[in-house]
Amino acid sequence: MLGLAKVLLIATGLAFSISAFGLEFRSVASAKAVLYDAPSKEASKLYILGAGYPVEVIVNLGDWTKVRDQLGALSWIENKSLSSKRKVLVLAKTDIKSAEDVASALVATVDKDVVLELVLPNQGVLAIKNGWVKVKHRDGIMGFVQISNLWGAN
Numbered sequence: 001m002l003g004l005a006k007v008l009l010i011a012t013g014l015a016f017s018i019s020a021f022g023l024e025f026r027s028v029a030s031a032k033a034v035l036y037d038a039p040s041k042e043a044s045k046l047y048i049l050g051a052g053y054p055v056e057v058i059v060n061l062g063d064w065t066k067v068r069d070q071l072g073a074l075s076w077i078e079n080k081s082l083s084s085k086r087k088v089l090v091l092a093k094t095d096i097k098s099a100e101d102v103a104s105a106l107v108a109t110v111d112k113d114v115v116l117e118l119v120l121p122n123q124g125v126l127a128i129k130n131g132w133v134k135v136k137h138r139d140g141i142m143g144f145v146q147i148s149n150l151w152g153a154n
Contacts, residue, residue, distance in 0.1 A: 002046065007064060016036055021096075021111070022033075023056055023154050024056065025054050025056055025057065025086060025087075025151075025153075026054070026055055026057055026065075026067075026082045026083060026084055026085075027047045027052050027054050027055070027083050027085050027086065027087035027115075028051055028052060028053045028077075028081060028082065028083070028084055029051070029080075029083035029084070029085075030051060030080075031050070031051050032048045032050055033049050033077055033078070033081035034048055034053065034077075034081075034101065035046075035047055035048070035067070035069075035075035035077050035113065036076045036077070037075065037076070038076060039061050039062075039063075039064035039066070039076045039078075040064075041099060043076070046073075046075050047075075047099065049069070049077075052087045052115040052138075053069075053087070053089070053115060054070070054086075054087045054088055054115070055067035055069055055082075055152075056068040056088055056152070057095075058067075060079070063078060063080070064076050064077070064078060064079065065077055065079055065082060070089050070091075070151045070152070078082075084151075085117065086117065086118040086120060086126070086153075087115050087116065087118065088115070088116050088118055088135065088150040088151060088152040088153045089113060089114075089115055089116075089150065089151045089152055089153055090110050090111065090112055090113060090114045090115075090116065090145075090149060090150060091121070091149055091150060092110065092149060093111050093112055094110060094113050094145055094146070094149040095107075095108070095109050095110075095145075096108045096109070096110060096135065096137070096142075096143035096144065096145055097132075097142060097143050097144045098143055098144070098146070099144060100129045100130050100131075100132035100144045101130075104144075107141060107142070107143035108137065108141045108143065110133045110137065116135040116136065116137055116145070116150070117134060117136045117137075117138075118134070118153060119133075119134040119135060119136050119142060126153065128147055128153075131146055131148065131151070132144045132145065132146055132147065133145060133147050133153055135150075
């Protein structure tokens with residue numbers, strides 16, 4: 001059975017898969033990864049991202065993936081430098097809370113540009129409850145952060 005959105009797309013002559021609307025994120029797996037302006041080591045080097053930095057997948061082309069970073073820049077990265085582990089980037093200084101509620105106990109405060117790991121349920125699907133997601137800091141601290149304060153969780 002086709003979903004309503006897919007039916008509408010087909011009816012308008014657009015044949016996109018419904019998954020085309022879901023954003024796919026990965027994170028940098030290696031200590032540092034070089035990003036290029038084309039899918040080749042002979043291409044111009046643009047910049048380096050550190051381990052854990054989340055990127056949005058635009059297209060996969062063999063051994064290379066075109067990605068978008070938090071600032072919106074498009075570049076190419078070797079697939080071997082990417083991990084499927086879900087990480088997010090903190091957009092502004094924010095609190096990690098003990099529950100999905102502003103009034104809940106403060107667990108920690110993290111600064112802008114800190115990378116946090118998304119804690120996914122057993123099914124590996126992002127669980128957003130009332131605009132909050134569960135995260136884990138590299139030091140082991142776990143709690144909840146409002147999704148509006150993160151990049152890479154959508």
